[in-house]
Amino acid sequence: MRDSLVKSDLVKIKVENLNFYYTGVKVLKNITIEIKKNLVTGIIGPSGCGKSTFLRTLNRMNDVVLGAKAEGKILIDGKNIYALDVDVVAIRRKVGMVFQKSNPFPKSIFDNVAYGLRINGIKDKNYITQKIEKSLQDAALWKEVKDRLNKSAFDLSGGQQQRLCIARALAVEPQVLLMDEPASALDPTATAKIEELIQRLKEKYTIVIVTHNMQQAARISDHTAFFMQGVIIEHGLTKKIFTKPVNKITEDYITGRFG
Amino acid sequence: MNIKYIKANLGFGLLRLCALIVGVIIFAILYDIASKGVGKITWEFLFSMPKNGMTEGGIFPAIIGTIFVTAITALLAIPLGMGCAIYLNEYANDNIITRLIRMSIRNLSGVPSIVYGLFGVVLFVQAMRLGTSVISSGFTLGLMTLPWTVTASEEALKNVPNSYRQGALALGATKWQAIRTNVLPYAVGGMLTGTILGLARAAGETAPILFTGVAFYLPFLPKSLSSQFMALPYHLYIMSTQHHSINQVRPIAYGTALVLVVLVFVMNLFAVILRYRLRKFKRD
Ligand SMILES: Nc1ncnc2c1ncn2[C@@H]1O[C@H](COP(=O)(O)OP(=O)(O)O)[C@@H](O)[C@H]1O
Ligand SMILES: [Mg+2]
Numbered sequence: 001m002r003d004s005l006v007k008s009d010l011v012k013i014k015v016e017n018l019n020f021y022y023t024g025v026k027v028l029k030n031i032t033i034e035i036k037k038n039l040v041t042g043i044i045g046p047s048g049c050g051k052s053t054f055l056r057t058l059n060r061m062n063d064v065v066l067g068a069k070a071e072g073k074i075l076i077d078g079k080n081i082y083a084l085d086v087d088v089v090a091i092r093r094k095v096g097m098v099f100q101k102s103n104p105f106p107k108s109i110f111d112n113v114a115y116g117l118r119i120n121g122i123k124d125k126n127y128i129t130q131k132i133e134k135s136l137q138d139a140a141l142w143k144e145v146k147d148r149l150n151k152s153a154f155d156l157s158g159g160q161q162q163r164l165c166i167a168r169a170l171a172v173e174p175q176v177l178l179m180d181e182p183a184s185a186l187d188p189t190a191t192a193k194i195e196e197l198i199q200r201l202k203e204k205y206t207i208v209i210v211t212h213n214m215q216q217a218a219r220i221s222d223h224t225a226f227f228m229q230g231v232i233i234e235h236g237l238t239k240k241i242f243t244k245p246v247n248k249i250t251e252d253y254i255t256g257r258f259g
Numbered sequence: 260m261n262i263k264y265i266k267a268n269l270g271f272g273l274l275r276l277c278a279l280i281v282g283v284i285i286f287a288i289l290y291d292i293a294s295k296g297v298g299k300i301t302w303e304f305l306f307s308m309p310k311n312g313m314t315e316g317g318i319f320p321a322i323i324g325t326i327f328v329t330a331i332t333a334l335l336a337i338p339l340g341m342g343c344a345i346y347l348n349e350y351a352n353d354n355i356i357t358r359l360i361r362m363s364i365r366n367l368s369g370v371p372s373i374v375y376g377l378f379g380v381v382l383f384v385q386a387m388r389l390g391t392s393v394i395s396s397g398f399t400l401g402l403m404t405l406p407w408t409v410t411a412s413e414e415a416l417k418n419v420p421n422s423y424r425q426g427a428l429a430l431g432a433t434k435w436q437a438i439r440t441n442v443l444p445y446a447v448g449g450m451l452t453g454t455i456l457g458l459a460r461a462a463g464e465t466a467p468i469l470f471t472g473v474a475f476y477l478p479f480l481p482k483s484l485s486s487q488f489m490a491l492p493y494h495l496y497i498m499s500t501q502h503h504s505i506n507q508v509r510p511i512a513y514g515t516a517l518v519l520v521v522l523v524f525v526m527n528l529f530a531v532i533l534r535y536r537l538r539k540f541k542r543d
Pocket of ligand 2: 051052053180
């Protein structure tokens with residue numbers, strides 16, 4: 001299966017024999033996968049198969065879950081993020097995350113995007129102002145909000161809120177962006193905007209996106225990994241997975257025979 | 260008219276009667292105090308010392324004493340209670356010990372105030388050698404207020420959506436940063452609301468200060484934390500049951516009661532306003 005991946009691409013994240021447990025229950029089994037730099041990797045699979053859990057192992061957000069335990073290695077730029085001497089906070093800065101349900105903070109639009117900068121000790125007002133404009137532009141939101149930066153983030157529409165959360169994540173200059181079904185609560189127009197945005201963001205970021213929408217995975221991801229019951233059944237170029245899957249289960253899933 | 264309909268109406272009527280009775284009782288009490296006390300309220304009464312064996316003069320030291328002791332109560336109950344709530348809600352694992360702590364705190368709010376008074380004597384007056392003083396009384400009332408503060412603060416923290424914590428962590432905040440900058444600001448109003456209600460109750464208590472610091476008659480203001488002090492609820496108690504010429508000082512008792520009621524009412528009003536303003540701020 002490995003030769004189905006584009007060999008010349010640089011590897012950003014390398015997951016080796018990852019097992020993951022919630023209070024003794026194994027939900028990820030022996031996951032091994034390479035995630036390429038500046039490409040979009042889509043994670044698909046039936047609900048409860050461990051997609052979100054896998055995503056959250058990549059920035060160690062699972063650490064806050066009581067009784068959670070990870071075994072194996074996740075190398076980002078060759079460094080194991082589960083090594084003992086690792087600074088978890090630094091990892092989360094490097095690996096940003098956008099949640100399934102948009103979660104703007106009850107602050108102004110400006111303060112939402114500034115949040116990550118401020119907690120990371122940045123005080124320079126000019127820098128913050130510039131960074132906010134840049135991040136909002138990158139998240140394709142600037143034009144819509146530039147005249148009301150001091151208004152509450154809750155006044156934005158659902159799609160705008162999600163793009164605000166993307167801008168907030170971009171402001172701290174991550175290298176990887178994790179997205180957990182970022183458009184699942186949005187209408188088709190807002191979804192299209194997010195998908196378009198993802199296509200542009202991959203020039204600068206490595207993106208891993210969970211989606212339960214087959215068409216969406218086919219549209220936006222370069223590579224696709226199909227998860228089932230905590231196991232990667234198949235992964236490789238999206239085109240190949242969707243046209244000539246090797247595994248019968250993959251074929252059944254993408255043709256909608258179960259799910 | 261069928262029997263079901265009559266029953267429903269009867270039930271409704273009974274409930275309304277209950278509400279009415281409660282309303283009438285409260286109104287009667289307030290009316291009694293207000294009508295008999297209001298004539299006594301003058302600048303002189305509020306801002307002068309008691310005179311001639313407390314048969315004349317004002318209640319200034321009692322007002323100041325109550326404010327002073329309530330401030331100390333707040334100083335103990337607020338940081339300790341909020342700290343405890345933050346620990347329980349944000350850090351502690353949900354295990355037997357945590358549940359035991361939580362249960363004890365809930366039960367503490369049911370302990371009679373006289374028991375707190377005795378405990379205050381043993382701990383603050385004697386063991387910690389603070390003597391009978393405004394600080395001993397304040398600390399005793401502070402202990403009594405703690406369950407209120409902890410419970411209200413925990414509720415307020417629970418009301419902050421988890422996505423605020425997760426969102427902050429995902430941006431590279433440490434746990435404490437996430438709590439300090441993205442949880443506490445949205446909880447502090449609720450924390451204070453419950454605390455103020457607890458403080459208002461404490462301000463009206465007699466038993467906990469009885470053996471720990473309150474004085475019968477001190478025609479001067481408390482000078483330091485180790486001074487004894489006068490307090491409105493105790494003054495009221497003295498004036499209505501212990502004074503040598505009770506009938507003569509009855510108006511003073513009513514005036515004192517009115518001042519105490521107004522003080523507590525203002526504190527409660529403050530809490531209600533705070534709660535109302537917070538509501539506008541919250542979403543889903
Ligand atoms: N915090 C948690 N504690 C215990 N079990 C969990 C927790 N989160 C998820 N699980 C379980 O782990 C499995 C994988 O969940 P998840 O990663 O959310 O799946 P997906 O995102 O693919 O729907 C499911 O069986 C789910 O019930
Ligand atoms: Mg999920």
